[in-house]
Amino acid sequence: FGTQKHNIFKKQGIPGPKPLPILGTLLNYYKGVWKFDVECHKKFGKIWGLFDGPIPLFTITDPGMIKNDLGPVGIMSKSISISKDEEWKRLRALLSPTFTSGKLKEMFPIIEQYGDILVKYLRREGEKGKPLNMKEVFGAYSMDVITSTAFGVNIDSLNNPKDPFVAKARKLIKISFFDPLFVSSRLFPFLIPIYEMLNVSMFPKDSVAFFKKFVGRMKENSLDTNQKHRVNFLQLMMSTQSNSKDKESHKALSDMEIVAQAIIFIFAGYESTSSILAFALHSLATHPDIQKKLQEEINLALPNKAPPNYEKLIEMEYLDMVLNEILRLYPIGFRIERVCKQDVEIDGVLIPKGSVVVIPVYALHHDPQYWPEPEEFHPERFCKENKGNIDPYVYMPFGNGPRNCIGMRFALMSMKLALTKVLQNFSFLPCKETQIPLKLSQKIMLQPDKPIVLKVVPRDATMNGA
Structure with missing residues (x-):
């Protein structure tokens, strides 16, 4: 029992770790999914087989295969799904207009105000001389950006951490991937429709x-109609209902779909933005030459601490290089998974x-093979001369193909704005609490082993002392 599918890889000569009955290879995730993937890649090469309970996982790292699978005209683009294919197309078509450059420009001033609050907070706390936990600081910034742009709510969670809206949002992001509900649905997929029918969810x-x-x-x-509404994603999603001429509303988002998208926005946006910013500042603090070079670019683009704008953020090349390298080193979406809806053959491999x-x-x-000295922080990998040589199927911080992350430009904008604001005003230095080199936790999510704690020094002080 629980082993009937275990010969699926052997038949095709695909290597992989030995699965256990019922559990498959799930127990290996306790060492960290990212770490387990690296070990398997070194041991088994470009393709290997895993089992999440009874579900076979064909794991591939060959760029050609990935392109054939996930590219816009790839086999998997027609045979895979997270949500049902037609449903996904509909949702994507409805949500895409909310992430246009025009809408992002409208939201820029909203995000900028939280960048200003962040600077004031860092200045006040930095003056006390105590090192700061980067995840806590940028977690509050991320939460403020999400609640204001997604829901149109002004909270300032840096100074009001106990606000009820923040408390409910934080509960959503504390779910564990070792939650019995999540584990049981992976081990016994037939339970998923039963959970749905019973309205049982991982979310509180x-x-x-x-x-x-x-x-x-x-x-x-x-x-x-007399009330003025500030632009936010929730408002834009609700406008699909009022703008839809189809009374059966299959071309509009339902109330439950809007709630689901809002929850996903909190869940995905908070963790990715806050973690990447914390990782970025650790890397900059431990590489002061790179931090200084980035500050010089910011000074040149925005003299006398001029406020940034949407266009200036896009123009700053070194900022882009630094952020791209951080996303390479610490991809929060450390796996892409696609479910096969029908039997397909990809490069001679049969995927049932x-x-x-x-x-x-x-x-x-x-x-x-693709990144010399892969553990080193080298933003120059992404300079103009090198960027064209990077295979898009070996660098995928936001996924690739038709199903890439729809919120990518929004996430990059909020991260670039935060980095620009704080580096205009402060330098970040290691302190005795700073873990060097940084080690990653063995938890499911990509997190540091210990909190990223840094000293924050106003740039006026560092310049005066120079």
């Missing part, structure tokens, strides 16, 4: 109910219906 019921109620209130307010194709992004980003 009180938080979900809170956001359902909030969406309902916002919908009522949106009907008030119900199997999963896995792209181990972290392992690819740390492969010395």
Whole structure:
């Protein structure tokens, strides 16, 4: 029992770690999924087989295969899905207009105000001389950006960490991938429709109910034509309902779909933005020459601490290089997974219906074949001269192909704005609490082993002391 599929890889000569009955290879994730993927890549090469419980995972790192699988005209683009294919196309078409450059420019001043709050907070706390936990600081910034741009709510969670809205949002992002519900659905996929029927979810019921109620209130307010509404993603999603001429509304987002997208926005946006910013500042603090070079570019682009704008952020080449290198070193989306809806053959490998194709992004980003000295922080990898030589199927911090991350430009904008604001005003230095070199946790999510703690010094002080 629980081993009937275990010969699926042997038949095709595909190597992989030996699976256990029922559990498959899941127990190996306790060492960290990213670490397990790197080990397998070194041991088994460009393709290997895993089992999440009974589900076969075809794991591939060959760029040619990945392109054939995930590219716009690849085999998997027609045979894979996270949501059902037509449903996904519909959702993507409805959500894409909310992430246009025009909409992002409208939201820029909203995000900038939280960059200013961040600077004031760092100045106040930095003056006390105590080192600061970067995840806590940038977690608050990320939460403020998400709540304001997604929900139109002004909170300032740096100074109001106990706000009820923040408390409910934080509960959503504390779910564990070792939650019995998550584990049981991986081990026994037949339970998923039963859980759905019983309305059982990994997300806390009180938080979900809170956001359902909030969406309902916002919908009522949106009907008030006399009331001015600040642009936010929730408002833009609700506009698909009022703009849709189709009364059956299959071309509009339902209330539950809006709630689901809002929750995903919190879950994905908070973790990725706050973690990447914390990793970035650790790398800059431990590489002062790179930090100085980036500050010089910011000074040149924005003299006398001029406020940044959308166009200036896009123009800063070294900022782009630094952020790209951080996303290579620490891809928060360290795996891409796609479910195969039908039997397909890819480069001579038969992938049966119900199997999963896995792209181990972290392992690819740390492969010395593509990245010399892969553990080193070298932003020059992404300079103009080198960027054209990078295979897009070995660098995928936001995925690739038709199903890449829809919020990519928004995430980059909020990260670039935060880095520009803080580096205009401060230098970040290691202190005795700073872990050097940085080690990653063995948890499921890509996190540092110890909190990233740094000393924050106003640039006026560093310049005066020079």
